[in-house]
Amino acid sequence: MNKTKTYILLLLVILTTSFVIITDKEEYVIKLESTKEVFNAGEEIVLTFTFSGEKMPELYFSNSYGSSISSPIKKENRLVYDLTQDLNHRTGFVNWKLTLDDKKSIEGSFEIIPDKKVDQIESYLGPNSIQAGDKDFAMMVLLLHDKYGNPAADSTQATFKSQYLTDESSFIESSFNLISYRNFYATKKAGRILVSSESDNTFSKEYTIDVLPNIPTDFTISTSRNHTYADGNQLTKFSTSIIKDVNDNIVSDGTFVNFFIRNKKGHILKTSGTTIRGIATASMIHPDSPDEWQVKAYIPGMAESDEIKLAYKRAIQDFQISFDIETSTLNVFDLKSFMNQFIPDGQRVTLHIVKDKKRVATLYETSKNGEASFMLKEKILSKGSYEFEVHVAGLSTTISHQSL
Amino acid sequence: MINLNRNITRSLLLLAFVGVNILLIFGIGKVFNYLNTGADRSSMLHLELKKAENYTPSLEWSEKVNEGRVIDQQSLKTIEKDYLKAWYVKHVAYKNNNKTGIEDYYTESARKNIYNFIETNNQKQVSIEATTLEHHPTLEFFSEDGQLAVITDENVSEYKRIYKKGTLVNEVKETASYKVVLLLEDGFWRIRHLLKTDVSKKDVIQKSTQALQDDFKIKGINYYPQATPWDTFGEEFDLETIGEDFEIIKKAALNTIRIFIQYEDFGKAEVKAEKIEKLKKVLDLANDKGLKVIVTLFDFYGDYSVLDWTMNQKHLVKIVSTFKEHEAILAWDVKNEPDLDFDSRGKSNVLAWLNEMIENIRKIDTKHLVTVGWAKHKSVYLLKEKVDLISFHYYEDIDDFEETYVKIRTAISDKPLLLGEFGYSSYGGFWKPFSGSKNGQRNFYKKMQDMFKKNDVHFMSWTLYDFKNVPKDVVGSLPWRRSLQKRFGFIDVKGNPKPAFDYISSN
Numbered sequence: 066m067n068k069t070k071t072y073i074l075l076l077l078v079i080l081t082t083s084f085v086i087i088t089d090k091e092e093y094v095i096k097l098e099s100t101k102e103v104f105n106a107g108e109e110i111v112l113t114f115t116f117s118g119e120k121m122p123e124l125y126f127s128n129s130y131g132s133s134i135s136s137p138i139k140k141e142n143r144l145v146y147d148l149t150q151d152l153n154h155r156t157g158f159v160n161w162k163l164t165l166d167d168k169k170s171i172e173g174s175f176e177i178i179p180d181k182k183v184d185q186i187e188s189y190l191g192p193n194s195i196q197a198g199d200k201d202f203a204m205m206v207l208l209l210h211d212k213y214g215n216p217a218a219d220s221t222q223a224t225f226k227s228q229y230l231t232d233e234s235s236f237i238e239s240s241f242n243l244i245s246y247r248n249f250y251a252t253k254k255a256g257r258i259l260v261s262s263e264s265d266n267t268f269s270k271e272y273t274i275d276v277l278p279n280i281p282t283d284f285t286i287s288t289s290r291n292h293t294y295a296d297g298n299q300l301t302k303f304s305t306s307i308i309k310d311v312n313d314n315i316v317s318d319g320t321f322v323n324f325f326i327r328n329k330k331g332h333i334l335k336t337s338g339t340t341i342r343g344i345a346t347a348s349m350i351h352p353d354s355p356d357e358w359q360v361k362a363y364i365p366g367m368a369e370s371d372e373i374k375l376a377y378k379r380a381i382q383d384f385q386i387s388f389d390i391e392t393s394t395l396n397v398f399d400l401k402s403f404m405n406q407f408i409p410d411g412q413r414v415t416l417h418i419v420k421d422k423k424r425v426a427t428l429y430e431t432s433k434n435g436e437a438s439f440m441l442k443e444k445i446l447s448k449g450s451y452e453f454e455v456h457v458a459g460l461s462t463t464i465s466h467q468s469l
Numbered sequence: 470m471i472n473l474n475r476n477i478t479r480s481l482l483l484l485a486f487v488g489v490n491i492l493l494i495f496g497i498g499k500v501f502n503y504l505n506t507g508a509d510r511s512s513m514l515h516l517e518l519k520k521a522e523n524y525t526p527s528l529e530w531s532e533k534v535n536e537g538r539v540i541d542q543q544s545l546k547t548i549e550k551d552y553l554k555a556w557y558v559k560h561v562a563y564k565n566n567n568k569t570g571i572e573d574y575y576t577e578s579a580r581k582n583i584y585n586f587i588e589t590n591n592q593k594q595v596s597i598e599a600t601t602l603e604h605h606p607t608l609e610f611f612s613e614d615g616q617l618a619v620i621t622d623e624n625v626s627e628y629k630r631i632y633k634k635g636t637l638v639n640e641v642k643e644t645a646s647y648k649v650v651l652l653l654e655d656g657f658w659r660i661r662h663l664l665k666t667d668v669s670k671k672d673v674i675q676k677s678t679q680a681l682q683d684d685f686k687i688k689g690i691n692y693y694p695q696a697t698p699w700d701t702f703g704e705e706f707d708l709e710t711i712g713e714d715f716e717i718i719k720k721a722a723l724n725t726i727r728i729f730i731q732y733e734d735f736g737k738a739e740v741k742a743e744k745i746e747k748l749k750k751v752l753d754l755a756n757d758k759g760l761k762v763i764v765t766l767f768d769f770y771g772d773y774s775v776l777d778w779t780m781n782q783k784h785l786v787k788i789v790s791t792f793k794e795h796e797a798i799l800a801w802d803v804k805n806e807p808d809l810d811f812d813s814r815g816k817s818n819v820l821a822w823l824n825e826m827i828e829n830i831r832k833i834d835t836k837h838l839v840t841v842g843w844a845k846h847k848s849v850y851l852l853k854e855k856v857d858l859i860s861f862h863y864y865e866d867i868d869d870f871e872e873t874y875v876k877i878r879t880a881i882s883d884k885p886l887l888l889g890e891f892g893y894s895s896y897g898g899f900w901k902p903f904s905g906s907k908n909g910q911r912n913f914y915k916k917m918q919d920m921f922k923k924n925d926v927h928f929m930s931w932t933l934y935d936f937k938n939v940p941k942d943v944v945g946s947l948p949w950r951r952s953l954q955k956r957f958g959f960i961d962v963k964g965n966p967k968p969a970f971d972y973i974s975s976n
Contacts, residue, residue: 125631125639129647129665130579131563131586132597134631134638153585157665164639174668189652191614204537204613208650208661214578216650216662242609242619243650243662246537 093118095163095171098143104177106154106213112161114144122165124148128177129157152177154213179218180211183265186223190260194275195251197312202248203274209240209264216243223264225249229256251276255314278314281368286324286360288375290351295377295458296402297353298409303336305362305370307343315343320364327359328352353412354459355379381408381458388453388467395439395464397455400432407435408458417454432457524557524776525738525783526600531607538611545608548618548651551658556601559583560776563597566590576652576659598775599629602782602825615653622647624669628825630775630817637817644669681838681858681885687799688974689725689763689929690718691890695960698936699943701728702735702747711751714933715758717960722974725799726755727763727842727889727929730788732770738780740787748788752797761799763889763929764792765842766826768805769942773814773822781822785829793834800837800858801830802889806844808851820851827855842889846873853881862890867913871920878924885927891917892931895967896956900949905956907967914972922975930973934958 098113112124114137123134124146133151137144152159156179162172187208195201205225209217219240225247226235238245249260251274258274290301303324308316322345326334338347345362352358356377362370385399395416402408412432416439418425430437453464528549551574558570566587571580590596603626610619623646631639646669650662681687694714697705718726728751735744748764755762766785792798803826807819823841830839840858843849849861859881863870870891878886893913897905914930921928935958944950959970 123633123638125641127629127641127643129663130582131559131590132599132629132631132641133586133589134593134595134633151589153582155582158645158668159665160641160643160645160668162639162641189612189614189617191612191616202613206612206617216664242621243648243664244610244617244619246610246612248613 093120093165095144095165095169097171097173102175104175106156106177106180106211106215108149110148110152110175110177112146112148114146114163115142116144117142118165120165122163124161124163126151126159126161128152128155128159130155154215156213156215179215180213181218182211183209183217183221183223183267184212185210185214186262186264186267186269188262188269188272190272190274193273194277196279197251197253197255197276197310197314198279199250199253202250203258203260204246204248205260205262205272206244206246207240207262207264207269208244217264219243221245221264223262225262226260228259249274253312278316279310279312281308281316281320281364282311283368284308284362284370286362286370286373288360288373290375292403293376293378294380294403295352295355296380296409297351297412297458299351300348301351301375302346302348303338303360303362304346305340305344308340308345308364308368309343316340318342320345322347322362322364324349324360324362329357352377353380378403379459381412381460384455384457384460384462386453386455386462386464388464390467390469393441393469395441395453395455397430397432397437397439397457398435400435400437400457408432410434412437412458415456417456419452419454420449522738522780524553524779526553526556526602526604526779527782527786528553528604528606531605533607533609535608536610538613538615540608540611544611544615548608548620548658549606552606552620552649552651552660553604555660557776560599560601562587563590563599564776566596573657574659576654576661579660579662582663594634596632597629598632599627600775600778602626602628602779609648617653618651618658620649620651621666622649628775628778628821630821640817640821681799685724686925687725687761687887687927687929688723689727689761690723690959690973691929691932692718692726692728693932693934693936695934695936695958695962695964698934698938699729699940700731700734701751702730702744706747708750708754712754712758715754715760718933719758719760721959721970724759725761725763725929727765727802729765729768729805731768732766732781732784734769735784735788738783740784745788745791748792752792752795756795756797760797762797763800763802763840764788764798765802765805767803770804771810771814773810773818775818775821778822778825781826782829785826786833789830789833793836798837800840801834802840802842802860803827803830805842806862807841808848809844823852824855827852840887840889846877849877849881849886853884856884858885858887860887860889863888864891867916870917871924874920874924874926887927887929889929890931891928892957893969894953894956895935895969896953898952900952905953907969911968911972914969918972918975930959931957933960935961935967937962 094117096115098115099111104110121137121139123136125132125134126148135146135148135151137146156177158174158176160174162170164170187210189206190203192203195203207223209221209223211217217240221240222237223240223245224235224237227249229252236247238247249258255276255278258276259271260274261271262269285306286303288301288303291299305322308320310316318341320340321337322340323335323337324347326349334349336347336349338345358375359372360375361372380402382401384397386395386397388395397414400408400412410433414430414432414437416428428439430439448469450466450468453467455462530545555574558574562568562571562583568584568587571583575583603624605623606620608618608620624644625647627643627645629641630637645665646667648664648666649660651658652661693699693701694710697703735741752762789801803823807823810819827839838857840856840860841852843861846861846863849859853859893910895905895907895910936955939951939954944954959973960966
């Protein structure tokens with residue numbers, strides 16, 4: 066009897082353990098029940114699985130921006146995952162994966178497509194200033210969005226509108242690669258083009274394209290001056306013709322013009338000015354000795370003027386010199402200009418001192434009230450016979466054999 | 470009594486006075502401090518952080534000509550840099566569930582989507598370690614004013630580990646294509662739209678086409694030059710010495726060596742040209758001498774974190790692609806004894822990393838074998854489907870070896886099995902007076918060689934030389950360990966063969 070009991074017990078133990086083993090090896094079935102593969106943004110997104118096991122596995126999912134996991138709600142033998150809130154109506158493909166254990170997992174994907182109605186337009190325009198003519202253009206790029214802020218589906222149409230003077234036009238473009246765009250070409254005349262866009266009764270804001278004059282073309286220059294004497298005092302004024310681009314637009318104010326002046330010695334003087342209403346002016350002081358100028362203006366890298374010639378006559382007609390032996394002073398006087406007026410103060414007077422046919426010194430002075438004087442101290446010059454040569458504005462006078 | 474009270478009052482007054490003074494000085498100090506803080510020059514401008522390169526997935530622009538303005542290389546590089554950084558900051562944000570850096574690389578509207586995920590994940594206590602390993606971008610559109618760009622990025626290969634409350638709940642490898650709209654704002658190319666346009670399965674990884682030839686028996690040795698152990702390619706690199714050593718190895722009837730590429734020493738993601746040059750010389754020399762080489766990669770590397778993968782990948786691609794045709798190479802050993810890092814770095818981290826690196830090698834090199842040199846024989850069953858050559862190290866009891874070997878041999882019969890490291894230290898000095906001796910070492914190798922003959926074992930012993938010095942990073946600084954490690958060689962520090970040399974090989 067006792068033996069039987071033991072056997073029954075043993076049998077029970079074996080039975081229970083084998084039962085444990087069986088449940089442990091349970092082959093559960095999992096299958097995606099919902100077969101919808103495309104959802105509209107805004108729609109409820111629920112994945113339902115038929116599942117025979119006891120577990121409550123979490124579903125991994127990943128959309129365009131990120132990934133997360135979701136816990137199921139168990140309804141009879143179904144696992145229901147509601148992803149609506151987590152996916153937040155973002156469009157694009159979503160992959161999901163359900164891992165039950167080390168070996169068993171199922172995965173899949175579905176797509177969320179944007180709402181068909183365009184609700185917001187984000188527009189970008191650039192560059193917003195372009196050059197007149199038929200080459201340059203500004204580009205308007207649109208990002209069309211549905212009411213959730215998702216990019217609209219490809220091939221969504223948008224209308225681009227532009228207005229210039231009396232001309233109003235509109236063009237229809239389809240979106241592709243998340244954008245739609247149109248190029249607005251410049252007009253021949255400088256001015257402003259207004260552009261805007263529209264899609265599905267949603268409107269963008271207005272943009273302005275400034276059509277600026279194109280680069281300048283070649284131009285001419287002219288001069289004006291009070292007199293033609295080289296008095297080193299008056300100004301000669303240079304001005305350009307009205308500088309225009311190839312389409313007859315006056316170039317933008319402030320276009321920089323350089324005037325280059327080449328004198329008889331080949332030296333170059335430079336002056337410059339900026340345009341106002343197409344005209345640039347600049348001035349240069351007269352030379353102080355007779356000269357001939359060749360003048361040409363440039364807008365660097367873009368345009369240049371013709372070349373004009375200017376001649377300057379000698380302003381000083383005559384002058385006198387004398388040497389005062391008592392004070393060792395050489396006086397230059399009667400420096401007179403074209404109307405016998407004293408030449409303007411500041412005229413340069415040059416004195417060369419020559420001894421035994423060798424130049425021993427050169428001294429400079431500037432005139433004042435038509436005079437200049439050189440104080441030649443004894444210290445400087447030793448005793449002997451000297452020759453003094455005075456040059457003023459291209460004229461010269463000499464005192465020879467002056468002994469000290 | 471009155472006197473006592475008075476003293477108490479006095480001392481209280483005194484203390485209060487001192488206390489008030491301290492507070493006063495502290496207060497003035499604070500005010501002074503506050504007034505002295507002005508605009509910090511470095512924070513006046515919003516400049517991007519100049520960080521060392523930390524995200525280097527493979528990236529190749531397609532040649533397709535874009536719509537809109539013709540792009541110059543410089544602009545394309547800038548877009549590429551900021552685009553990759555956008556991915557990087559996103560990975561970091563989802564790993565830590567914070568917003569650092571997101572606003573630099575996503576526009577105001579786009580960043581909301583990421584913040585939403587951060588918030589959700591924070592609530593659910595989910596964190597995600599992720600990386601992208603491959604990008605194939607095409608520039609589709611570049612606006613005339615250079616402020617807007619559209620790119621499509623095909624087959625972005627992504628790897629993710631999803632943790633809930635710190636435990637790994639899912640591991641995902643997926644491939645997806647994206648369309649991206651970027652805007653140039655404040656000098657940053659920021660993502661305005663990111664749209665996953667396709668998901669597809671990854672191609673099946675090619676299997677290695679070459680198996681170990683049937684008649685080739687690996688009889689090898691782990692090699693470091695005597696003067697520069699654990700630093701074969703360092704400052705004191707001496708090709709002549711290495712040549713002489715190879716001669717010794719060849720004459721000792723060995724046919725294979727195992728060498729080690731140190732990850733950091735080789736320059737991490739930016740592999741140094743001089744190191745490649747040195748490695749090439751060594752491989753050429755081995756080829757001249759008729760030796761095969763097992764190249765162990767990622768030595769002294771131990772991070773494995775997902776965000777480090779792209780750097781590892783760049784390192785590996787550079788080395789493997791340079792030598793994928795080299796005759797001398799027998800196998801790539803992905804990492805030396807990675808199973809020792811299971812405890813400190815997490816087993817699943819290490820295995821996922823190994824898997825990724827093996828796949829990376831396969832993508833480039835279909836000619837050479839791939840193996841992992843496990844420290845413990847119990848680890849050989851891991852990744853056995855992925856490798857071509859099963860390799861393990863054995864420093865346990867010699868009497869158990871044969872049984873262990875036969876057991877593995879029976880369990881994994883379809884792939885060659887290599888004993889990648891084994892050895893015996895002849896050190897019997899102060900720290901271990903009764904353990905090793907030169908004769909003990911000789912007997913050990915004799916016994917091992919007998920077993921090898923009997924069981925037809927591929928083997929590689931540790932190591933050719935006794936070393937004068939062993940770097941601390943190898944076995945730690947404990948003197949008994951270091952002393953032991955110095956005496957594993959067949960040739961002593963003076964250059965004389967030890968008795969064990971007779972049994973270095975099986976002939």
